[in-house]
Amino acid sequence: MINTIKKVPLLVPLVLVAAILAITTDTFLSAGNLENVLVAAAILAIPGIAMTFCLAMGEFDLSIGSTVSLAGVACCSALIAGQSLAFSLIAALGVGALIGLANGLVITKLGVTPFIATLATMVIVRGASLAYTDGHDQIVSSPGLKYLVAGRPLGIPMPIVLAVVVAALGWWTINRTRFGRWVCAIGSNRDAARMSGLPVDRIRIAVYVLVGLSGGLWGLLISSQLQKGNGQLGLGFELDAITVVVLGGTALLGGRASVIGTVLGAVMIETIRNGLNLLNTPPAYQRISVGLLLIAALALLALRRREKRGTKPNRVPARVQESAA
């Protein structure tokens, strides 16, 4: 029990927040509301898990919010053009994967820093999405697309099913496969990884494709929820995805990844958002609370690191920490 808490430090604050909400509101614990929270968390966890790989590698992908928009637009416009549902879904995922591939190639082959490369693709993809839709909504009414969010196989909401599958795959990949170890190895020391003969560039490209794919899926889920696609979808989503991962305890500087932490991070954020809604606080407080949460989580991590330093030698040299930050 103690071990579990140590491994997943988010568990305690999450239970605390839930307990507070259960006491202060009558509606938080109702089945309908809990389901809403979990569905929202599931949708957020899916890109979060892919982003976990990226941060474990010590890098970011800022373009995922724009990917959400372009993927949603791709799916909706394919449906509007009379294509089959399968084609539209694959088009959206394909758009996501292509954006990821472009990110990976620009970063590894052209040597552009990930931060700037994905910043540029974020602007470009958003522009492409706005240009393609000409600023209009692409409204669809497709029961098949709706099923992604509203469907209930075995009575469980579809997003939760998807998130569980993605989380299981993600956990297994990070903890049980060579690829996962490679990703963490690159995150803890890229030069060492290269010198031990890992195909560093190919792994990095693969991770960006993965993040792109998850962005495509995220776009599908959002479009399914709203039954439309447009150039404004997913504004600022990149920060949500990164926040979830950081809250979950994945080291910002790479080398360590916690898929379970990411999932809990998503649940935490959506619980707080839901709670603030139930308590009728203005939306501004939601932003403030997410920001404070992020800072608090990192401050706690830094505190724990300092405590540990007393007993164990610090494995990461100070210079690596500083320069990566």
Added chain:
Amino acid sequence: MSTQTTTQKPAEQPVTGSRSPKVSLGRLWDTWGVTALLILLLLCTPAVAPGFLEIENLQSVLRESAYVGIVAVGMTFAIASGAFDLSVGGQLALTSVVTLMAFNGGGTAAAVAAAITTGLLCGLVNAGLITQLKVPPFVATLGSLFVFRGIAYLLTQDGPQTLPYEHVDSPFAKIGSLNLAGLPVPFLIMVAVFAAGWVLMRRTAIGRRTLAYGSSPSAARFCGISDTRIRLFVFVLVGLTVGIAALTYITRVWTADGSAQDGFELKVIAAVVLGGTALKGGKGTLIGTFSAVFLVSVLNEVLVSQGVESAYQRIVLGLVLIVALTIDGLRTRFAAPGSFRRALRPTS
């Protein structure tokens, strides 16, 4: 002072000695490359956009660029020290809202004081998070971006703060609209901030220490440079530039709420990076930043005059960023001491 003499020598290193001195063309490009591109663009622009050279239009380009440029000075210091400040958009929104509130309550002097104070306070908050709570700058400023914007939203719950029209002739409103000798005041303020920034970076100990710290924090620490002081200096400086920028911004648009200038941080970072300041720290060029700010706004102006929609303007901006960084990446790879074969290998 003994610390000064010991710190200045290593500080010299990152500025000039990072690659072999033979490649002088490369070093020239570092500082003046973007400026050359800007001049090239300026020479071509009248051919495609005849209206560009009209005095009104030039003035509006200068005025529009000012607030981005002013904050870019602070951001150049931040990036040269090896850190980002992602919260400048939130800072600008919050400072603008507070400034307008102060103006409506107490007039011009109160507004100016409020702008500077709010900016400085925002910077202090960031510095405190980073030095006292030991949160990495990227996340600390990401978090405070949410917080600053949130507070700005809270303050404007009953509608955005505005500058009432009857104050059109007040000295405060004039900051944004007045021209001195044909040059808009915001632009003159921007030039002053750049000049001050240049002196600070090249002619003072703290500026050199910032560069030294950016190029190698641990080496800088061994030379007795204090992390806390560098972080404090850099982030408070960013806050100060935001305060000044808010004055030129708010007197131009006359209204602000929590959503003011969404995505501002990216605009500023793009300008600094395009200007040639190395993302990994240790190298900062304010001349480059200055030219890059105008490169982006002139490019936008050209696109607008050609009837290119704003959606495509984003695409062009993104591509310019990638191309610039690719050239930079290739150039440093080939100019770095070491064999040609090694240079051809992908960067790590």
